[in-house]
Amino acid sequence: MKKLLTTLSTMILLSIVACAQQNQQEMKSSQTDKKVLVVYFSATGTTKTIAQKVAKAAKGRLYEIVPAQAYTSADLNWHNQQSRSSLEMNTPDSRPAIAGEAVNINDYDVIFLGYPIWWDFAPRPVNTFIESHHFDGKRMIPFATSGGSSINNSVATLKKTYPQIDWAEGKLLNSTSAANITQWVEKVLE
Template sequence: MKKLVVYFSASGITRQRAEELAAAVHADLEEIKPAVSYTPEDLDWRNKQSRSSLEMTNESSRPEILNQKRDLSAYDTIYIGFPIWWGVAPRVVNTYMEMNDLAGKDIMIFATSGGSPIGYALDHMKKTYPELHFVGGKRLSGPVTEDIL
């Protein structure tokens, strides 16, 4: 059973958790890379005109990513990680999910957040992608150990 940890990180925190998770579960690692990196100004959630605010208030927004479509047939389990934005995954994560075939995979989401729980983000994923098999989700607020997921 091969595993893949896929993640988007805007500030480096999710990257750190993804690297720890990949090591703990003996998984390959892939970063979701936006075509245009997010600047601190883009991430200013208090500014209704910031890039992240505009993307997150538009449910159909799918920011371009540098990743190419990937053959995921060798993987049984895919962990998808992201910082929680507006209670859910950043739209750039949706771009990755929609360009790759995740059917038949066990999908576990993980997220980083200063305080938002994972439940709403997981429910939103299940609602957005009802054809996929989500096996759970976890907010990673500290170092990852083998028994965490």
């Protein structure tokens, strides 16, 4: 009788452990089954490099915000108040035209949004992209590159400008290793 009770107890315990393991695998699977889009704007290639690492870590699709008119070095000269980027950033309602292939936001659950910091904000082509799509039910995770600014003001401005979007905390990813990016991506996708 004692042997039978021990055997039954062992079987019950093994069943409980097996169910717990299956639940953990299902939870992990549902997290990794999220369809991820990594959208980025990069005028010089710096943000593009980081976006590629984010897309690889998230196993997501990479999508570039392409301006209809590419930015030249002269356009990006922030020392010249008459440069294209200076004029755009000093005009809050500026929305430069964008080109490139269309993307169906409805195909994705989570969207990483990458951009360089310009004048402590996201560049205006990012606003054009956001205003060209509907993000209902989507989680937006901003990341940025910068020569000296933090991401805080740009994210605060995006949240204020687009309060209907479910924004995650942003992260500045200057010269960040692929391992650190993977760690961050895994954390924000939990």
